[in-house]
Amino acid sequence: MVCKQRRSSRLIAQTGQMLLAHGAESTLVGDITRRIGLAAGMDEVEVSLSASSLVVTTVFQEHCITTARRSPDRGINMRVITDIQRICIMLERGIIDLDIAQHKLDKISPERYNRWLVLAMIGLSCAAFSRLAGGDWTVFMMTFVASSAGMFVRQEIGLRHFNPLMNFTVTAFVTTVISAQAVIYQMGNLPFVVMASSVLMLVPGFPLINAVADMLKGYINMGIARFVMASLLTLATCLGIIAAMSLVGIVGWEI
Template sequence: MYAESQNDITRLVVQCAQLLLAYGAESDLVEEISQRLGKALGLASVELSISSNALVLTSLVHGRCITTTRRIRAHGINMMVVCELQRICLLTEKGIYSANEVRRRLARIEPRTYPAKFVIPMIGLSCASFCHLFGGDLMACLITFFAAAAGMSVRLFLASKHYNLLVNFAITAFCINVVAQVGYVWPVTETPQTAMAASVLLLVPGFPLINAISDMVKGHMNVGISRWGTASLLTLASVIGITIAMQLGGIF
């Protein structure tokens, strides 16, 4: 393998690893896909070191090493991108994709999301379902539905304006709690506290927490602790927004 080919393949592998980390894949999966893709394209071995905001990748061919570093900028969780990268790896291992085809496929990857007009009512319905499971009455479920739907609308709007994620969570939690306090202002439900608790469940950072535990269990302590810290900060931002809304509404 010529040096130019090794350089090109190393860039493809590190780009794949960078996309996997940016869109929420766990560290063990990133290592596995990177090593499999590199070997399928002709590299002798691929070694990867992952930190909280960067990765270092070294490729080896005939005793010649190339090391490159990339910075990780989180783009939010998107399993479509992760699944597409896994698909590229599998087809490359089968010999269907060459290095040029992998390059074209990686350049064409764009994260797709569900339309807001579908996401907002479904989030409201899911939180209302939790309210029902928690023992809330019909009016509490309706309040939860509208509070969660309004909160998701605010969250998507702030995300489109590229607000800091902590600010996004705090403002969203505040707006949700303000709407959910209807059950306290007007005696339309006997379980207003259930509506307030269920309506903010959309802000629970479940995926980062799962990834954090998975990384720590599999030995990636630094990345796991970083993701745990991020999830804890998001939870704290939500608590701040809820507390301010409850103080202003006199709930305490």
């Protein structure tokens, strides 16, 4: 019985660790881990979350096991979260047992989209914003080039596992330097729109949404931690933009 509880505790802790690392909101992390624990036969499951770790306690036949896990940020990946939810549902319905659930969880890998497809889509999305802001096709193309180049830099820095704050700063700097050429050489009808639109890929929308969701649902500490991190990413982006504008001699965005 103790062996079963230990296996279940490891499965629950690994589940919470993966959910937290890949951007799930705190309510979902707590809900899925408890459901998996109860489906595995535990009498009670309690989960405590922090910004980079979690503590799991399981109770089975009046025997208590508590385990802690670090959960470093692995990047937002909804596919991982969806796969874990499927495992939870199958375990609840009795389709799989504890061993198969552990095997399936170990096989989950955070697959990514093709990097060149990401570059193209990021460029098109930022360029689309420039068109919505009234820019012509020259502005569209300059925004596409600047944002795609910036995303390439962001991917390269990410592959080398640098600090996300440094990543955002350097990406914003490179993107702004390239987009500033539209202002320097007066390309298009609204050249400043190129500078404003090309850095929209750096807006930390998902962390901000999660931060608000956590605070509204009672996870105040988690919400504050995520909001602070999102704010720091925004600050890093601003520093990169300001540094680039100082380098090329542009005072501000005159949209």
